[in-house]
Amino acid sequence: MDINQLKYFVAIVNNDFNLSNASKKLHLSQPALSKYILKFEEEEKVQLFKRKNGRLAGLTPAGENFYNNAISVLEHHAGMLKELREHSTTVKGSVRIGIPPLILTVLFTEVMSRFISLNPTIRFEIIELGAFELRKMLLLNELDFALLLTPTNLSPLIYEEVIIRQDELTAFMSAQNPLAEKEILTWNDLRGRDLVIFNETFMIHHQLMRKFDALKMDPKISLMSGSWDFLLEVTRTSEFITILPSPIRHHFFIQEIKERHFESPINWNVVLTYPIKTHYTQIERYVKKSIVEYFTEHKEIKKISTT
Known part of the structure; x- marks a missing residue:
């Protein structure tokens, strides 16, 4: 029956x-x-x-x-x-995304707020560390996704990488700094200058050190920090110079600080990185598709579909 x-x-x-x-x-x-x-x-x-x-x-x-x-x-x-x-009609679960603080502020404020507000049954766990540390966590399978900088030096046989933003590193300094009078800087202009940069847990730190090594420069690093807004603030009333991604200029309103581009800039390319698997969960597919389409096709973040 x-x-x-x-x-x-x-x-x-x-x-x-x-x-x-x-x-x-x-x-x-x-x-x-x-x-x-x-x-x-x-x-x-x-x-x-x-x-x-x-x-x-x-x-x-x-x-x-x-x-x-x-x-x-x-x-x-x-x-x-x-x-x-x-x-x-309800998708439940969690996803761990590693995002460096600067990238979180500059690129992902709207993305994450939309993810969370549109999908209250999904737990978005944000690991906020420098890209250098996040790479280690990704290798230990402690993250589902990580936002890193190129080159990641990850195996293309094990990890997928999608570039979501291409830009460059620029110098930020007080308007009173003598170098602020130049429209374009060379890296040699930084010789002997007081630099304040990200600490060793950030990929930008290692990018800069590789650049200095290639130029046989012994940089005068006066201060290192993990806070981009602090690095900017200390340049405002001093001769300190910091080097940050160019898009940061959209996130501060300090007239006393000037941005100057380099003649041969260091690229600041942000990639969405994740392990290659035979099967991705519905949440993983949703996160990957949403982030890529938001940055490469300018599509707005939508609620996860149950179909």
């Missing part, structure tokens, strides 16, 4: 064994309803109903037991369907 036949059986009992009334409520012909019951009794070699003068008059002991079990099964079936429908 399938679930529909169980419903037929329960409907007959609930309508005082009146096949005519039961068939009307079930939108089924009375002969068809009778046939279902007889067929089941014959196949299972059991009698569910007491009969009198060819009419149903009640339940046998086996029928009573079967009725109680049928009620339980139908209630459980209804609960299963309800739960299935709820899950079909």
Whole structure:
């Protein structure tokens, strides 16, 4: 007996064994309803109903037991369907995304706020560390996604990389700094200058040190920090110079600070990086697609689809 036949059986009992009334409520012909019951009794070699003068008059002991079990099964079936429908309209889960503080502020403020507000049942865990540290976490399988800078030096056989933003590093300094008078700087202009830069946990630090090594420069690093806004602030009333991604200029409003480009700049290319797998969860596919389309096709972040 399938679930529909169980419903037929329960409907007959609930309508005082009146096949005519039961068939009307079930939108089924009375002969068809009778046939279902007889067929089941014959196949299972059991009698569910007491009969009198060819009419149903009640339940046998086996029928009573079967009725109680049928009620339980139908209630459980209804609960299963309800739960299935709820899950079909709600995606639950979590995702761990590593984002350096500067990239989080400059590029991902709107992205993350949209992710979180549109998908309250998904837990977006943001690991806010320098790109150098996030690369280590990615190698240890502690992240689902990481935002890194090129070159990542990750194996293309193990990790996928998608460039989402291409820019360059520029110098920021006080308007009173003598170098602020130049429109374009050379790296040699920094010789002997007081520099304030990101610390070793940031990929930008290592990019700069490689550049200085290539030029055989011994940079005068006066201060290192993990806070980009602090690095900017200390240049405002001093001769310190900091080197940050050019897009940072859209996130401060200090007239005393000037930005100057380099003649041969260091590229600041941000990549979305993640392990290559045979299967990605629905949430992982959603995050990857949303981020890539937001930055490369300028599409707005939408709620995760349940279809």
